[in-house]
Amino acid sequence: MGTTRRISAVVLAAGLGVGTLGACSDSDSGSDAAGGSGDSKTVTLVSHDSFAASKSVLADFQKTTGYKLRVLKDGDAGQAVNKAILTKDHPQGDVFFGVDNTLLSRALDNGLFQTYEAKGAGQVKAQYRVDQDKNRVTPIDTGSICVNYDKKYFTGHKIQPPRTYADLAKPAYKNLLVTENAATSSPGLGFLLGSAAQYGDNGWQTYWKKLKANGVKVVDSWEQAYNTEFSGSAGGKKAKGDRPLVVSYASSPPSEAIYADPQPAQAPTGVSSGTCFQQTEYAGLLSNAHNTKGGKAFLDFLITKKFQDDMPLNMFVDPVVNGAQPPASYRKYAVQVTDPHTMAPSRIADHRDDWVDSWTALVLK
Known part of the structure; x- marks a missing residue:
């Protein structure tokens, strides 16, 4: 899962790519x-x-x-x-x-x-x-790969955290979401596949056009998205991340809470359970x-x-x-995702590369 779920883990060195081990x-x-x-x-x-x-x-x-x-x-x-x-x-x-x-x-x-x-x-x-x-x-x-939210941000702004894929495209959440590149990151790919499971082979592209118009930010890796861009992570606080929504994991809240000193009564981050894809x-x-x-x-x-x-x-x-x-x-801190989106491996195999190519042309160009 790629990517990483342990917030205290060593993050990627600057510029790490496929050719660096x-x-x-x-x-x-x-x-x-x-x-x-x-x-x-x-x-x-x-x-x-x-x-x-x-x-x-x-x-x-x-x-x-x-x-x-x-x-x-x-x-x-x-x-x-x-x-x-x-x-x-x-x-x-x-x-x-x-x-x-x-x-x-x-x-x-x-x-x-x-x-x-x-x-x-x-x-x-x-x-x-x-x-x-x-x-x-x-x-x-x-x-589960899910959108995580910064509880403090949404308490201070007095708007409810998003619950579903559709919510993320609403004006209230403009410029709030950061996700990973579907071509380079497994959580980014999982989020794309989740949207395809939600909206179908053709509808997901219309959905991503809405996300792009609503200011979604795309970065290469989970480490950059969560530890640098996300306002709710330990890494994000140090980096002054300003995005209160991030594609991460349902298990990220317990990671934030368990490794905090002192441990909080509740995790500082939450999960938008209607945006989850099983991994x-x-x-x-x-x-x-x-x-x-x-x-x-x-x-x-x-x-x-x-x-x-x-x-x-x-x-x-x-x-x-x-x-x-x-x-x-x-x-104690885990979020139970009872009905994550799923997709048959054969369907992923048949469509993944075409969907990633289409996503890249649509979102990154």
């Missing part, structure tokens, strides 16, 4: 950064910037399997997937985490992953499982991975209850395995 090691810094793991006892994970896990959980992986984990982070999910496809013949690592349902068909069609059914895959809830005939990816987490993230064993055995062990680990229970407070996503659930502190 940031490295972060949780347990080993001596591996060869190119071409996967440098030895048979190191597993290299390639991911977007949001991957995070407790040190104790990663230590448990090493203790139980004997493998060290090296993590390479490559910006927003859209950037990371594109880079992984470009380097698939000589992959940067062994496992890729963070391709979501908006980009999954692109990864599969380009042969990014090899077949492997993770141990314990039967415990993954049925609604999140895809590609079961080939088992090239394993569902890891789920959540599920997957991981897979990269084609041409150097350490396939270690990669399989890590995929197995990602769907253990230990890792699944650990995710909500590190990546602010919901688990997909039966019996795992977010802790009480997360549930």
